[in-house]
Amino acid sequence: MTVTVKMLVDKVKLKVIYGTKELLEKPITTADISRPGLEMTGYFDYYSPERIQLVGMKEWSYLNTMTDYNRYSVFSTMFKKETPAIIVARGLEIPKEMLRAAKENGVCVLQGHNGTSTLSGEMSWYLNAQLAERTSVHGVLVDIYGMGVLIQGDSGIGKSETGLELVKRGHRLVADDRVDVYAKDEETLWGEPAEILRHLLEIRGVGIIDVMSLYGASAVRNSSQVQLAIYLENFEKGKIFDRLGNGNEEIELQGVKIPCVRIPVKTGRNVSIVIEAAAMNYRAKQMGFDATKTFEDRLTKLISENGEK
Numbered sequence: 230m231t232v233t234v235k236m237l238v239d240k241v242k243l244k245v246i247y248g249t250k251e252l253l254e255k256p257i258t259t260a261d262i263s264r265p266g267l268e269m270t271g272y273f274d275y276y277s278p279e280r281i282q283l284v285g286m287k288e289w290s291y292l293n294t295m296t297d298y299n300r301y302s303v304f305s306t307m308f309k310k311e312t313p314a315i316i317v318a319r320g321l322e323i324p325k326e327m328l329r330a331a332k333e334n335g336v337c338v339l340q341g342h343n344g345t346s347t348l349s350g351e352m353s354w355y356l357n358a359q360l361a362e363r364t365s366v367h368g369v370l371v372d373i374y375g376m377g378v379l380i381q382g383d384s385g386i387g388k389s390e391t392g393l394e395l396v397k398r399g400h401r402l403v404a405d406d407r408v409d410v411y412a413k414d415e416e417t418l419w420g421e422p423a424e425i426l427r428h429l430l431e432i433r434g435v436g437i438i439d440v441m442s443l444y445g446a447s448a449v450r451n452s453s454q455v456q457l458a459i460y461l462e463n464f465e466k467g468k469i470f471d472r473l474g475n476g477n478e479e480i481e482l483q484g485v486k487i488p489c490v491r492i493p494v495k496t497g498r499n500v501s502i503v504i505e506a507a508a509m510n511y512r513a514k515q516m517g518f519d520a521t522k523t524f525e526d527r528l529t530k531l532i533s534e535n536g537e538k
Contacts, residue, residue, distance in 0.1 A: 374508060391504065
């Protein structure tokens with residue numbers, strides 16, 4: 230996904246001190262952010278010009294000890310064609326030499342009013358999410374009690390209808406049919422809809438419906454962490470399904486493993502309620518309440534007591 234300087238300005242609410250329309254459309258290619266303290270001393274051996282340059286109180290204070298010529302010389306060396314922007318935090322005054330070098334080399338100058346650490350964290354969170362490699366998977370992503378549940382299964386098994394039923398039960402649709410997933414870090418998986426399918430749901434026999442228009446803004450969500458996968462399978466006599474809940478099946482997406490529960494589908498079974506219960510049961514396990522372990526402990530105790538008798 231492409232992220233431009235203008236997109237970052239709008240997201241983090243930065244003030245544009247200098248930046249033409251063309252420069253604001255310059256792409257940001259990396260989520261790494263540089264604090265150019267060493268560069269201000271003249272050390273450029275490992276300088277990465279493609280990164281956003283963030284000036285905080287320490288850098289700004291050091292700049293004020295430099296001569297006008299040295300300040301201009303540093304910024305002229307720092308600003309390259311591929312440099313997206315330089316950002317001055319805390320609403321600090323923009324040095325005139327920085328502005329001059331930026332105009333000469335085609336680099337946006339931005340100003341943020343938050344503290345340097347806060348601003349760096351906000352930008353890193355946004356850029357890491359937007360620039361992460363994405364994989365499209367077939368399924369429906371629904372936010373159930375604040376937990377992202379990815380519903381998968383064979384074509385025509387009723388994934389979208391189940392998603393609609395969950396929306397009617399008060400949960401929120403994130404994506405239908407195509408879910409774009411990406412790893413936010415080594416343990417966290419996020420999903421979002423393709424832009425063309427945002428808030429839309431396809432129901433066979435009815436067509437495409439706009440969930441936000443029909444059920445309101447509270448029925449949709451733009452993205453969600455994916456914490457549990459549900460796989461819907463046609464019920465077949467003789468096929469073995471987990472009945473005690475002690476299975477540990479997982480699926481791996483973008484290098485992140487998430488638990489997967491297989492649910493048999495047959496006429497008369499309310500799949501949405503079963504998925505809702507599976508999500509709540511998973512949340513309970515995360516909190517240390519494992520019904521399967523409780524049952525096994527009770528069974529072991531009962532066997533022991535009967536053996537003694």
